Amino acid sequence: MRPLERVVAMSTMTYLQAVSDALRTEMRADDRVFVMGEDVGAFGGAFKVTDGFLDEFGADRVMDTPLAEAGIIGTAVGAATVGMRPVCEMQFADFVACGFDQLVNVAGKMMYRQGLSVNVTVRLPSGGGFSGGPFHSQNPEAWFMHAPGIKVVAPSTPEDAKGLLVGAIRDPNPVVYLEHKNLYRRMKGEVPEGEHVAPFCARVAREGEDLVVIAYGAMVHTALEATEDLEDASVMVLDLRSLVPMDEEAILAAVRRCSKVVVLDEANATCAAGAQVAALIAERAFEDLDGPVVRVATPDVPIPFAPALEGAVLPDVKRVREACRDLLAY
Amino acid sequence: MATTTFAPPDHDGAAPAHLTPTDRVALLRHMLLMRTIEERAMTLYRQGRVPGSFYDGFGQEAVSVGAAFAMAAQDRLCILHRDLGAHLVRGVQPARILAQYMGRAGGVTGGRDGNVHFGDHRLGCVGMVSMLPDMMLVATGMAMAFRLRREARCAITWLGEGSTSRGDFHEALNWAGVQRLPVIFVVENNQYAYSTPTAAQYAVAPAQRAAAYGFPGVTVDGNDVEAVFEATRVARERAVAGEGPTLIEAMTMRMHGHAAHDDMSYVPPELLEHWRARDPIDRQEARLRTLEVDLDALRDEVAATVRAGAEEALRSPEPDPATATDRVFADEEVHLGDGCAPWSGWSR
Ligand SMILES: Cc1ncc(C[n+]2csc(CCOP(=O)(O)OP(=O)(O)O)c2C)c(N)n1
Ligand SMILES: [Mg+2]
Numbered sequence: 001m002r003p004l005e006r007v008v009a010m011s012t013m014t015y016l017q018a019v020s021d022a023l024r025t026e027m028r029a030d031d032r033v034f035v036m037g038e039d040v041g042a043f044g045g046a047f048k049v050t051d052g053f054l055d056e057f058g059a060d061r062v063m064d065t066p067l068a069e070a071g072i073i074g075t076a077v078g079a080a081t082v083g084m085r086p087v088c089e090m091q092f093a094d095f096v097a098c099g100f101d102q103l104v105n106v107a108g109k110m111m112y113r114q115g116l117s118v119n120v121t122v123r124l125p126s127g128g129g130f131s132g133g134p135f136h137s138q139n140p141e142a143w144f145m146h147a148p149g150i151k152v153v154a155p156s157t158p159e160d161a162k163g164l165l166v167g168a169i170r171d172p173n174p175v176v177y178l179e180h181k182n183l184y185r186r187m188k189g190e191v192p193e194g195e196h197v198a199p200f201c202a203r204v205a206r207e208g209e210d211l212v213v214i215a216y217g218a219m220v221h222t223a224l225e226a227t228e229d230l231e232d233a234s235v236m237v238l239d240l241r242s243l244v245p246m247d248e249e250a251i252l253a254a255v256r257r258c259s260k261v262v263v264l265d266e267a268n269a270t271c272a273a274g275a276q277v278a279a280l281i282a283e284r285a286f287e288d289l290d291g292p293v294v295r296v297a298t299p300d301v302p303i304p305f306a307p308a309l310e311g312a313v314l315p316d317v318k319r320v321r322e323a324c325r326d327l328l329a330y
Numbered sequence: 331m332a333t334t335t336f337a338p339p340d341h342d343g344a345a346p347a348h349l350t351p352t353d354r355v356a357l358l359r360h361m362l363l364m365r366t367i368e369e370r371a372m373t374l375y376r377q378g379r380v381p382g383s384f385y386d387g388f389g390q391e392a393v394s395v396g397a398a399f400a401m402a403a404q405d406r407l408c409i410l411h412r413d414l415g416a417h418l419v420r421g422v423q424p425a426r427i428l429a430q431y432m433g434r435a436g437g438v439t440g441g442r443d444g445n446v447h448f449g450d451h452r453l454g455c456v457g458m459v460s461m462l463p464d465m466m467l468v469a470t471g472m473a474m475a476f477r478l479r480r481e482a483r484c485a486i487t488w489l490g491e492g493s494t495s496r497g498d499f500h501e502a503l504n505w506a507g508v509q510r511l512p513v514i515f516v517v518e519n520n521q522y523a524y525s526t527p528t529a530a531q532y533a534v535a536p537a538q539r540a541a542a543y544g545f546p547g548v549t550v551d552g553n554d555v556e557a558v559f560e561a562t563r564v565a566r567e568r569a570v571a572g573e574g575p576t577l578i579e580a581m582t583m584r585m586h587g588h589a590a591h592d593d594m595s596y597v598p599p600e601l602l603e604h605w606r607a608r609d610p611i612d613r614q615e616a617r618l619r620t621l622e623v624d625l626d627a628l629r630d631e632v633a634a635t636v637r638a639g640a641e642e643a644l645r646s647p648e649p650d651p652a653t654a655t656d657r658v659f660a661d662e663e664v665h666l667g668d669g670c671a672p673w674s675g676w677s678r
Contacts (some may be wrong), residue, residue: 071501078471119658
C-alpha cells in the first residue's frame with residue numbers, strides 16, 4: 001500500500017488557546033500527563049488556560065493544589081520519579097521563586113547525580129507590559145539557564161506555543177516553559193490540529209541580510225515591528241524558541257550572514273539570555289562581525305507599576321528601531 | 331487528634347506478631363552492618379581516603395533499619411543522611427557504599443555526589459539532596475501518584491528534627507493531609523541539629539504538630555528496632571488502606587558529632603551516658619539471646635562482609651575525568667524500580 005500523504009488540518013487559535021490545546025491533546029493521548037496548580041480546576045487557571053479541563057479530565061488530573069509552590073514542584077518531582085508526567089502551573093512566573101530550590105536542587109541535578117530522570121514541565125506565565133508591577137511582570141528565564149539540568153523554552157507564536165509545550169511534556173527532563181502573558185490574547189495564528197511537536201531549536205522569523213535581531217518570546221514581535229520598514233535595510237529576525245539548549249549553530253549562521261547583531265531581551269540585562277548570546281558571538285563569530293554586538297534589554301531594576309515608569313524600562317519598538325538604525329550606520 | 335506514644339506489642343517480652351525469628355535476626359544484622367560500614371568509613375576518612383566530610387548515624391541504626399524493613403518492594407523511599415540502614419535493607423552492597431564515600435567509579439553515584447547523598451533508583455530509592463527537608467515533598471509526590479493511579483503502595487521519608495523548622499516541612503505535611511496521601515514521615519529526633527539543641531529549634535514537638543495537619547503523630551522509642559518496625563508497619567497499613575499519612579517521631583540520640591570534624595563539646599556527657607545505655611544494637615542482641623541465636627557467628631559474618639566490601643571498594647578506580655560533563659540531561663525516561671527485596675516478604 002502506498003503511504004497516504006498526511007494532510008495537517010490547521011485551526012486559527014490565540015496563543016492562549018494553543019497552550020490549552022497542547023495540554024488537552026497530551027492529556028487525551030497519555031494518562032501519565034496531568035496538570036497541577038493553584039486554581040486550575042473549577043476556575044480554569046488565573047488566565048483560563050485549563051478552562052473546561054475539570055469537566056473533561058476530572059479533579060485528579062486537573063489538580064487544584066494548596067498555595068505552595070515548593071509543594072507544587074516538589075510533589076511533581078516525586079510523581080515523575082514513579083512514572084507520571086506532571087505539568088505544573090505557576091499562577092505567575094514570579095512565584096516560581098518560592099519553588100526555586102525544588103526545581104534547581106532536586107529536579108535539575110537528579111539525572112547527573114543519580115541517573116534518575118525527572119520529567120516535569122513547569123509553565124511560567126511571564127513578562128510585563130500591563131502594569132503587573134514588580135511581582136507579576138518578571139522574566140526569570142536566566143535563573144534556570146544558569147542551573148544545570150533544566151531546559152528552558154519560550155514560544156513566540158501560537159504554533160510554537162503548542163509545539164514547544166508538547167515537546168516539553170514529552171522531554172524526559174525538567175523543562176521550564178515561559179508563556180508570555182502579553183501574547184496570550186494578542187497573538188493569533190494557524191496551529192496544527194492534533195499531534196504537533198516543535199523541536200527545541202531556533203527559527204527564522206524573517207529572512208534578511210543586513211542585520212539580525214536575535215530575540216525570543218514577546219520580543220520577537222517587537223523586533224519584527226521595529227524593523228518592518230527600516231530605510232530599505234533587510235533585517236533578519238531570529239526567534240531563539242529554546243534558551244537551553246541554545247541553538248548555537250543557528251545564531252552563528254545568522255551572524256555570518258548579516259554581520260551586524262542586535263540582541264534583544266525583555267529580561268533584566270545582567271546575565272540575561274541575550275548576554276549568553278553576545279558571549280557566544282564574541283567567542284565564536286568575532287571575525288564575522290562588522291560592528292559591535294548591541295544589546296537591548298530591561299535595565300537592572302524591578303519592573304515598576306505605573307505605565308509611565310514601566311514604559312520607560314521595558315524595551316519597545318522605538319528603542320529597538322533606534323538601536324538597529326545606529327548599528328546599520330556604523 | 332491526640333498524639334500517642336507507640337508501645338510495641340513485645341514490651342512485656344512476648345514475641346512481636348509480625349516478625350519471624352529470621353526477621354528479628356535480619357534487623358540486628360542490618361544494624362550491625364550499618365555500624366560496621368560506618369566505622370570502616372570513618373577509618374578510611376582518617377586515612378585521607380574519603381574526600382570532603384563524613385556523616386554517620388552511630389546510635390541511630392534502629393530508625394532507618396526498622397522503618398525500611400516495614401516497607402514492601404513496590405514502596406518508594408527517600409533516604410536521609412543518618413539512614414544508611416535503609417539502603418542496606420533495600421539491598422545496596424557494602425562495596426558500593428564504601429566506594430561512594432571515597433568518590434570512586436564503583437560508588438552508587440560514581441563519584442558525582444558524596445556521603446550518603448545517594449539512592450539506587452533500581453531499588454526504589456531516591457537519594458537525598460542537602461537542602462533539608464526537600465525530600466519530604468518528593469515522597470509526598472510519589473504518594474500523590476500512587477493515589478492518582480489507585481495503587482496500594484506507600485512512600486516513606488526520614489528527616490531530622492532540625493529540619494522541621496523549614497517551610498517544606500509545613501508544605502509537605504499540609505499537602506499530605508489535604509490529599510490524605512499514603513506517605514510516612516519519620517522524624518529522627520536525635521536531640522541536636524548540628525550544635526543546636528531542640529529547645530532552640532521548636533516550641534512544639536514534631537509529633538504533636540501532625541494533628542494540626544489532620545493526621546496522627548506518634549512517638550516511638552527510636553532505639554528499639556522492633557518498636558520502630560511496628561510503628562511503621564501500622565502506618566503503612568493505614569496508608570495503603572487509604573487512611574492517609576502518619577508522622578512518626580523516633581526519639582534517639584546522635585552519638586557522634588554532626589560530621590567527622592565535630593567533637594560535639596556542646597553535648598553534656600550525661601546525655602551521652604543516658605543514651606549509651608540504650609544502644610539499639612545491644613538491645614536487639616539482648617532480645618535475641620533468648621532465641622539462642624549465635625551472635626558471635628553473626629558478628630563475624632558481618633565483619634567479613636564489610637572487610638571484603640572495603641577491599642573491593644579500594645580496588646574501584648577513580649571516575650574518568652573525561653566523563654565529568656556527561657549525562658546532565660536524560661535521553662529517555664528512567665523511573666524507580668522495585669529491586670529485589672526478599673526482606674519485605676512479610677508485607678506481600
Ligand atoms: C536547608 C538547609 N540548611 C542548612 C543545612 C546545613 N545542615 C546540614 S545538616 C544540618 C543539621 C540538621 O539537623 P537535623 O535536621 O536535626 O538532622 P540531623 O543531622 O540531626 O540528623 C544543617 C544545619 C542544610 N543541609 N539544609
Ligand atoms: Mg537532629
